[in-house]
Amino acid sequence: MALMNGEQYRESLKKMRPNMYKWGELIADVTTHPATRLHVQSVADSYDAAFDPERAPLFTTKSPLSGETAHRWNTLMNSMEAVLGNSKMKRAQYQRTGTCQGATCAGWTGINVLWAVTYEMDKELGTNYHERVKNYFKHVEDNALALAGAITDAKGNRALKPSEQPNKDSNLHVKEIRPDGIVIRGYKAQICGVAACHEIIAMAGSGYGEADKDFCLAVAVPRDVAGLTIVETRRPSDARDEEEGWDAPKAGNITQAFLFFDDVFVPNDRVFLCGEFKYTGKAIGYFTAIYRAAIGACVAGQGDIMCGAAINMARANGLSQKAFQDKLNQMAINNEITYSVGLGAMLAGKGHASGLWIPDMLLAHVNKTQVAKLPYETKVICQDISGGVAETGCFPSYQDCQSPLYGAEVLKALAAGADGETRARAARLVEWLTVGGGIPGCMHGGGSPDGARMVVRAMEPWEKFAKEAKRIAGITAELADPAPAKK
Ligand SMILES: Cc1cc2nc3c(=O)[nH]c(=O)nc-3n(C[C@H](O)[C@H](O)[C@H](O)COP(=O)(O)OP(=O)(O)OC[C@H]3O[C@@H](n4cnc5c(N)ncnc54)[C@H](O)[C@@H]3O)c2cc1C
The missing domain is CATH 1.20.140.10 (Butyryl-CoA Dehydrogenase, subunit A, domain 3)
Structure with missing residues (x-):
């Protein structure tokens, strides 16, 4: 099944284990809860677009991996036209609801980025991560999944590196490496679209050096994976389905979340980076x-x-x-x-x-x-x-x-x-x-x-600019930056 309609998408979310909380209570069904319903509705609208002759050319595309028609957010962005399609679709999505659709955005970007980074890693390190990403991409496309992307960590004190934080959980990290997978724990914060997604791509929040090796990871986990607790964070005044009548327009409603990974096991086929610190900067750059x-x-x-x-x-x-x-x-x-x-x-x-x-x-x-x-x-x-x-x-x-x-x-x-x-x-x-x-x-x-x-x-090549400007002005004298003032 490479394509799913809005109703099938809603049904697929209903089957997931409830693990998202709001106002101290478990959200039993994200498709009906007032904090999440409208976000799900807007993503469902994007799924329905695949079956609307006018919108389908923008919301679907031919997958470079399978050759089949797939939801655009399930495909590899392998050309200028493909990244352009990302932009055009997002503008159209905002025009439908006035807001963000989260679950068809950052996770999709994340898996695309991992496509390139793992390619480099396999070439340089002899790992087999790229094959894993390829298989995972196929799984995403075959099951028409919506993905959230969790890059931002809770971070803790901004002046300290992850390894220097008093609470190691401030940043998501690898706690244990087992033969069949890894155990991860820690917090991701301000993550968009989690309520409306099936799976989460979690990646290191920055480019790190060797000292922060434990924080260098990239994985895919089901949103309802054992050990993951999610707290939805939008305030009532920001949401649209929590006020009566016309005080809250009934289209769109981005959701945000804090994610608490409490010793979550990730099998090897869903681990795309683990400790290879050199590649985290590249991943963030891409x-x-x-x-x-x-x-x-x-x-x-x-x-x-x-x-x-x-x-x-x-x-x-x-x-x-x-x-x-x-x-x-x-x-x-x-x-x-x-x-x-x-x-x-x-x-x-x-x-x-x-x-x-x-x-x-x-x-x-x-x-x-x-x-x-x-x-x-x-x-x-x-x-x-x-x-x-x-x-x-x-x-x-x-x-x-x-x-x-x-x-x-x-x-x-x-x-x-x-x-x-x-x-x-x-x-x-x-x-x-x-x-x-x-x-x-x-x-x-x-x-x-x-x-x-x-x-x-x-x-920006500042020195080159200065040199060209000197040439045009006919300046031949030396014009270097003054030496820093002595303290
Ligand atoms: C609407 C919304 C949607 C989002 N969706 C997602 C999502 O889907 N996935 C995801 O992973 N993240 C998401 N984010 C998080 C977003 O990526 C972060 O908010 C962003 O990267 C900034 O991080 P921060 O909020 O922790 O800010 P901070 O790191 O606290 O930064 C605050 C200010 O301090 C500066 N600063 C920080 N550290 C230093 C330092 N050491 N020295 C000097 N200056 C510093 C920053 O430049 C900034 O100006 C979302 C955020 C918003 C607001």
Whole structure:
């Protein structure tokens, strides 16, 4: 079964062992629980897209491994067109729900990255990890799986390395190596899409040296594997199914999670890196190149919805789109900048010897710096156009609108260019997109912008630029950096 529809996907999640908690209670069924239902619904919508003639070309592709049609997020990104497909699909997903789909994103990127890294490891070390990744990829495709990607560790004190942390569990690590597999334990934090996934790709959170060898791992585990406890972390105000009526639009709802691995056994065929510290930096490098090139499309898709939400608000307020066209143009320009810098990274990318297409690292990191900035400006403009009613807490709740005592008057007070309910719905969407859970991924999703700036600083050929500028200016004198001041 290379393709599954939304209903089959829901059924497959229902069969899994419940191991996710929220508000101190076990979530018995992620497909119906208010904290997770809408996320599952949006991923189910992506599964259904495989059977929709209009959307199928974007949401499916021919698998380079089997030659069969598969969900796009189950395939190897082996060409520029394939990584472009990742971007286009993500923009389309955000346009459907206004938010992230997690379970069709970071895990998919992770297994693609491991495809390339294990290829290098096998060549240089004589290991057989690549064969394992190949078999696992086949398993993912055959079973049409949704994968979450767990890279970020809880970390502990940011100034200390994993091996220096007072609590070793702050970072996921290998506790024991057995003949048939490994035992892992520790915490992963802020992981997106776990509620809606079947399996988790867990990888080392950074590039490490020998001292942190124990923290160098890459594995695939079922979401309900024995020993894994998950706590869902989204706040009620960020989620969309926990408030009544139109206070919470009923489409999309990213989920986030803390993962607690308590001596989880991973059989060898699911271990793709174990202690080979030299390759963790490469894995993070390839991961960020693919991820940060595509994330511009995510925020662009969300920005598209912000444009629409602002137009709706203007009209609900009784004003024409024309009154705000310059501002709307700026919103659209912001969206297209992050989208196109990502596309540029893909175009300037290179094929890896393993077959993976890796976007240009410098451009991908430049994109991350813009993703951490431009969507916020877009949100500001969206609020600006919408008026105070769309800022948080500035009009009565749905429940108040239903009050037999004063509900009708509230709705009359809300009415402007449209009736009160229409304006309330439009305002709640702007509020959610600009100050609520609609922000996911802009600042730290895919890594911090400071990390991206460090890569830009390291990759730009500054001396070459200075030399060329000297030549054009006709400068022949020595122009070296002054020696550091003596303390
Ligand atoms: C919406 C969302 C979705 C996410 N989804 C996923 C996911 O699916 N999978 C996943 O693995 N992760 C995910 N993450 C986590 C994300 O990758 C991290 O948030 C990100 O890498 C930053 O790590 P942090 O949050 O621990 O920030 P911190 O490490 O605490 O960084 C905070 C600030 O301190 C700086 N800093 C950190 N350490 C140092 C140091 N030693 N010296 C100087 N400055 C330092 C950073 O650059 C940053 O500016 C998600 C995050 C968000 C917000």
